[in-house]
Amino acid sequence: MSVSTAAADRTVCAPLPVLGRGVTVPLVTGGEVSYAALDYAASAPALQRVWDDVAAYAPYYGSVHRGAGYLSQLSTDLFENARSTVAGFLDCRADDQLIFTRSTTDSLNLLAAALPADCQVFVFETEHHASLLPWRGARVTWLDAPRTPRQAVDTLEKALADRDPYGPALVCVTGASNVTGELWPVRELAAAAHAHGARIVLDAAQLAPHHPVSVRDLDVDWIAFSGHKLYAPFGSGVLAGRADWLRAAEPYLAGGGASRRVTRREDGGVDVEWHESEARHEAGSPNVIGAHAVASACKALTEAGFDTLVAREQYLVEKVRAGLAGVPQVRVLSLFGDDAPRVGVISFVVDGWNSSHFAAALSAEYGIGVRDGLFCAHPLVRTLLGGDAQTQGECGAPEAAPGEKSLNAIRVSFGAGTPDEHVERFVAAVRELVTEGARWTYRTQDGRCVPAV
Numbered sequence: 001m002s003v004s005t006a007a008a009d010r011t012v013c014a015p016l017p018v019l020g021r022g023v024t025v026p027l028v029t030g031g032e033v034s035y036a037a038l039d040y041a042a043s044a045p046a047l048q049r050v051w052d053d054v055a056a057y058a059p060y061y062g063s064v065h066r067g068a069g070y071l072s073q074l075s076t077d078l079f080e081n082a083r084s085t086v087a088g089f090l091d092c093r094a095d096d097q098l099i100f101t102r103s104t105t106d107s108l109n110l111l112a113a114a115l116p117a118d119c120q121v122f123v124f125e126t127e128h129h130a131s132l133l134p135w136r137g138a139r140v141t142w143l144d145a146p147r148t149p150r151q152a153v154d155t156l157e158k159a160l161a162d163r164d165p166y167g168p169a170l171v172c173v174t175g176a177s178n179v180t181g182e183l184w185p186v187r188e189l190a191a192a193a194h195a196h197g198a199r200i201v202l203d204a205a206q207l208a209p210h211h212p213v214s215v216r217d218l219d220v221d222w223i224a225f226s227g228h229k230l231y232a233p234f235g236s237g238v239l240a241g242r243a244d245w246l247r248a249a250e251p252y253l254a255g256g257g258a259s260r261r262v263t264r265r266e267d268g269g270v271d272v273e274w275h276e277s278e279a280r281h282e283a284g285s286p287n288v289i290g291a292h293a294v295a296s297a298c299k300a301l302t303e304a305g306f307d308t309l310v311a312r313e314q315y316l317v318e319k320v321r322a323g324l325a326g327v328p329q330v331r332v333l334s335l336f337g338d339d340a341p342r343v344g345v346i347s348f349v350v351d352g353w354n355s356s357h358f359a360a361a362l363s364a365e366y367g368i369g370v371r372d373g374l375f376c377a378h379p380l381v382r383t384l385l386g387g388d389a390q391t392q393g394e395c396g397a398p399e400a401a402p403g404e405k406s407l408n409a410i411r412v413s414f415g416a417g418t419p420d421e422h423v424e425r426f427v428a429a430v431r432e433l434v435t436e437g438a439r440w441t442y443r444t445q446d447g448r449c450v451p452a453v
Helices: 003-010 048-060 071-090 104-113 149-161 186-194 244-248 290-302 306-325 355-366 378-385 422-438
Strands: 025-026 032-034 097-101 122-123 139-143 169-174 199-203 224-228 235-240 258-266 271-273 328-332 345-350 372-373 410-412 442-445 448-451
Touching: 048 071, 048 290, 071 235, 071 290, 097 104, 097 290, 104 235, 104 422, 122 306, 149 169, 149 186, 149 306, 169 186, 186 199, 224 290, 244 378, 244 448, 290 306, 306 328, 306 345, 328 410, 345 355, 345 378, 345 448, 355 372, 355 410, 355 422, 355 442, 355 448
Parallel strands: 122 139, 122 169, 169 199, 199 224
Antiparallel strands: 025 032, 097 235, 224 235, 258 271, 328 345, 345 410, 372 410, 442 448
16 A cells, blocks of 8 residues: 555544653653654553543452452453453454453463473464463474465475374464564464364464454464553453363463362362363453453454554555655565565664664654564564574663664554654654764663663
């Protein structure tokens, strides 16, 4: 979609109201400016709708599944209605389970704990650490970074066909990269997995906030995402999908709520009968406010209409990409090429700049918040930058001082709450920093590049 075409489409959808839109921050050069939050891929600001819904419920907060009182019953209904709302948002199958967790990371660790014996896991090196690391107790096959969507499918098909012994298998794949924003061929990967007797879990942390996600249409077995990236930053996540592995597994956490019946034995031990419903993996008092917030965000995005939300975001994507393309010193990172469809997540490096220094200058001199580092996707960023496993760099800012080289990049990300002015200011700031340099001096402090005082 060209900028001109998208410009016509985006007029039907103004930015959704989010908290923090009017916050001002000080500049190191003097004065204040409205903060441009362009780090949505890490944590998106709360939708005003979400905040209002949480505030309206807060006086009625009560224990869930625990009490006979009115507030407990109301809270229980709210919690279970939230489960139904999110299941509808994801277009889950009738017999799927939807478990509320703390985050995508928590969801995938829960699933990892539920794998059947001798399960083999297949993961591309391009995944976020939330998808790379939970499977350490399983037999894991690491797949090299593909350079086209077709190559991704072919690589997976070959790996699955060659597996020995032929037993239970799980494929874990992202829906949209948290580094490049590129969309992955999830439906085709799911078909390949199922054709070879494997199951598939979709990491939708970066997909669900930007695109409609249908478990049925994509034909994935499980899906995981985080509320804090879906404009509901109240510490809640979701794992939804097939019930059989979850019912067969030991509870993720042992405690109240997960148990149906607990009795003492004559020998002094304890016998436990665990629930087979979602409660099996939701021990303890659940985060009812977090679940309510996620459901509120799902409603808000559905009511706003993903067609218009996607059209407006693509307008912003093209605006940023066109602006960066006009600065020869900037190199945008990509696996699948310039024409690959993507969400509002763009990473890049600037010739002659340490990325931590560049991000610090954007913040201190322009009031623009972006992310720098390896974005908790170390193997992918190293592949994209041509570095090896020993090259300096880490999940946050690298240790290198301004002017020193290290393996890291800059990420700008945005979404349904981003106004045009924020991306326009970002593009102008990049151009000005590259052509004129920083107006302040910077130093490294506690691993972060900060303005020198």
